[in-house]
Amino acid sequence: MSTLAHTRHKIYTTVARQLHGVVPCWVCGEHVTVNDATLEHIRPLSEGGNSHMENLAISHGLCNNQRHARKPSA
Numbered sequence: 531m532s533t534l535a536h537t538r539h540k541i542y543t544t545v546a547r548q549l550h551g552v553v554p555c556w557v558c559g560e561h562v563t564v565n566d567a568t569l570e571h572i573r574p575l576s577e578g579g580n581s582h583m584e585n586l587a588i589s590h591g592l593c594n595n596q597r598h599a600r601k602p603s604a
């Protein structure tokens with residue numbers, strides 16, 4: 531298990547424990563199953579974010595992909 535997968539599992543279980551089994555997607559707010567969970571950087575690394583737990587959130591794999599596909603063309 532990679533470090534990131536380990537961190538994802540840790541965050542997932544922490545949130546699930548706090549919210550009684552519900553892990554809301556950071557992007558769409560719907561519940562994320564453990565098999566569909568991906569880690570999202572709240573503040574992107576390219577904008578000075580880090581990979582600490584406070585900057586990471588759980589989102590659906592699909593939501594994560596869509597968010598990155600929808601990058602503003604600024």
Ligand SMILES: [Zn+2]
Nearest residue numbers: 555558590593
């Ligand atoms: Zn979602």
